[in-house]
Amino acid sequence: MKKIIKNGTIATAADTYQADILIENEKIAMIGKDLPTEGAEIIDAKGAYIFPGGIDPHTHLDMPFGGTTTKDDYETGTIAAAYGGTTTIIDFCLTEKGVPLKKAIETWHEKANEKAAIDYGFHLMISEINDDVLAELPSIIDNEGISSFKVFMAYKNVFQADDATLYRTLLQAKELGALVMVHAENGDVIDYLTKQALAEGNTDPIYHALTRPPELEGEATGRAAILTEMANGQLYVVHVTCEDAVEKITEARNKGVDIWGETCPQYLVLDQSYLEKPHFEGSKYVWSPPLREKKNQEVLWNALKMGQLQTIGSDQCSFDFKGQKELGREDFTKIPNGGPTIEDRMSILFSEGVMKERITLNQFVDMTSTRAAKLFGLFPKKGTIAVGSDADIVIFDPKVERAISAETHHMAVDYNAFEGMEITGEPVSVLSRGQFVIKDKQFVGEAGKGQFLKRAKYNAALKPDTGKRLPV
Ligand code: URP
Ligand code: ZN
Ligand code: ZN
Numbered sequence: 001m002k003k004i005i006k007n008g009t010i011a012t013a014a015d016t017y018q019a020d021i022l023i024e025n026e027k028i029a030m031i032g033k034d035l036p037t038e039g040a041e042i043i044d045a046k047g048a049y050i051f052p053g054g055i056d057p058h059t060h061l062d063m064p065f066g067g068t069t070t071k072d073d074y075e076t077g078t079i080a081a082a083y084g085g086t087t088t089i090i091d092f093c094l095t096e097k098g099v100p101l102k103k104a105i106e107t108w109h110e111k112a113n114e115k116a117a118i119d120y121g122f123h124l125m126i127s128e129i130n131d132d133v134l135a136e137l138p139s140i141i142d143n144e145g146i147s148s149f150k151v152f153m154a155y156k157n158v159f160q161a162d163d164a165t166l167y168r169t170l171l172q173a174k175e176l177g178a179l180v181m182v183h184a185e186n187g188d189v190i191d192y193l194t195k196q197a198l199a200e201g202n203t204d205p206i207y208h209a210l211t212r213p214p215e216l217e218g219e220a221t222g223r224a225a226i227l228t229e230m231a232n233g234q235l236y237v238v239h240v241t242c243e244d245a246v247e248k249i250t251e252a253r254n255k256g257v258d259i260w261g262e263t264c265p266q267y268l269v270l271d272q273s274y275l276e277k278p279h280f281e282g283s284k285y286v287w288s289p290p291l292r293e294k295k296n297q298e299v300l301w302n303a304l305k306m307g308q309l310q311t312i313g314s315d316q317c318s319f320d321f322k323g324q325k326e327l328g329r330e331d332f333t334k335i336p337n338g339g340p341t342i343e344d345r346m347s348i349l350f351s352e353g354v355m356k357e358r359i360t361l362n363q364f365v366d367m368t369s370t371r372a373a374k375l376f377g378l379f380p381k382k383g384t385i386a387v388g389s390d391a392d393i394v395i396f397d398p399k400v401e402r403a404i405s406a407e408t409h410h411m412a413v414d415y416n417a418f419e420g421m422e423i424t425g426e427p428v429s430v431l432s433r434g435q436f437v438i439k440d441k442q443f444v445g446e447a448g449k450g451q452f453l454k455r456a457k458y459n460a461a462l463k464p465d466t467g468k469r470l471p472v
Contacts, residue, residue: 002029003434004037008045008395012052012385013366021050023391026433031387045395048428051365052384053087053118053392054346055372058238058262058313061091062111065317066336068327072318074115075447076412077342081316082118082437082445083410084343085427087392088382088453090372092150093122094159101136105144109452116450117443118432119392121376123148123181127161129168141176145454147377148179148236153220154187154212154288166224170233177457179375180228181236184220184245185212185289194333205282206275208332209290217289218244225252225259234258234458236375239315241267241289243299250308258463260375261309263300265341265348266291266417283325284415287315288337301358304367311375312349312367316342318413340413344404344423350396351423377456391434398425410443 003023010017010031022030022040059081062073072080081089093108095101101124108122124140126133126149140146151166152159161169166182173180193211197203202210221237225248228235237249240261249261266287271294274285285291303309317338319325328335346368353359359367373383380389401424406416430438437445 002040003043004035004040005043005045005050005393005395008048008050010050010385011361011365013362013370016361021385021393023431023434026391028385028387028389028391031385043395043429047397047399049396049398050385051085051394051396052369053382053394053430053432054085054368055088055378055383056081056086056314056316056342056345057090057311057372057376058264058315059089059091059342060317060338063092063094063317065338066327066334068319068324068336070318070338071320071324071413072316072340072342072411074112075117077316078117078120078450079443079445079447080343080410082430082432082443083427085346085394085396085430086118086342087430087432087437088119088121088378090121090123090376093124095125095127097128101133101140105140105146112450112452114448117437117445117447118450119453120450121378121453121455122146123150125150125152125159126165126169127152127159129165129172134172137172138176141178141457147177147455147457148181149173150181150183152183153224154183154185154190156187156191160187163223163227167227167231170228170231170235174231174233179234179236179458181238182224183239184217184224184237186216186220189216198331198333203331205280205286205328205332205335208286208335209272209275212288212290214242214244214292214296217242218248221245222248225249225257228252228259229255229257234460236260236262238262238313239264239267239289240300240309242292242296246299246303246308250303253308253464256464258460260311261303262311262313263304263309264313264315265345266339268297268300269348269352269421270417271297280326280329283328283335284321284339284417286325286332286335286337287339301353305359305363310367310371312345314341314345316340318411320414322414339417340411341417343409343411344418346427347423347425348418350398350425355424374459374462377458378453391431393431394427395429396425397428400424400426402426
């Protein structure tokens, strides 16, 4: 059945205007004033913004980590994402050395099949480059539709790859048309500092932050940028937290290096002091890289505004406080890293960003949806409101005031990292390919309805503009 959304204000990455949207066969069929309503279900969006469905380019659902597995799986995670206005996620498929990459992809499909309530794609972790991996990569891009590879520069003896692997991944990705993503922290020095902290009897959560200082994120970011420049490659730095890293990305972009930066809501609104909360509550705020000193928040907001960072990922990676975070009561290195953020990613950015005039409404759409669609080969199917695009649409009430709480969130996890935070704005209804998944703030979708997205190759034409112009 056809649907028409009327009386709303459409906001894309470029424009804000009033028009009706006609939805037919999962797609946006027409946009215009006073479209004929005959035979269509009418959706009244008076007083609401209409955004393209959010694209979360950084999630970890049903992921094993530190001897446990994330609390949210593809079902609870994607339903919570939908409540928050996200209609597409790109999740990280972990791989194991010596095991065919295709096997890892199969495992990730099994996790998502019949569970995902919204559309999804995968990034693929690369931890080694050898003849077998080199032989598999072209088909992973062309046949599996996975056009982004993730390299960890930290988590020594777990996920960490060496610099030669990063460099060779950059070279391969350039040749094949994939975007390389890095977790940029200096894992070797972190390993030394954590061992030293434990030897000195320093076991509390705050030592997680103190053993991973911002200098080590800046150093790794700078190293990755230089390797990208040498490879003439393309790089996306995930979860940027601090000035040290922003400086390195900005410096490289100014030189014309094809490098992009993502930050996450937690780094914009929480800070290192949260790790010092009593009764082991600090463990709820253990992310890698860690929360930073408060002064970094304004640096990140400014970098978003100025285009030095371009996207907002949630880095959803949730563990219960009880029984999971508690694994590290006696030793901070055993606290599983990560937190629940998939549901509140867009609302926090709207409330703290748009409402507080740190970014514009159109920048908000770009950061939470459009830019990720462009970088990860989904545009214009996803990431915009245009004729022919998938009807992934968020009807957003910009006025409602509420407090974030684990009591009302839809993630499976037993706490909310933003507990009590007062925010303005909330998705009212959300459509995925023309079907309601959230209607009047209730989930009406179905687990398993989400489709796997085979993504296009990286579009090298996106390369940053250095700002240099021919002399006139
Ligand atoms: O603490 C975090 N970020 N956990 C998820 C894994 C990662 O490094 O992205
Ligand atoms: Zn990471
Ligand atoms: Zn992550």
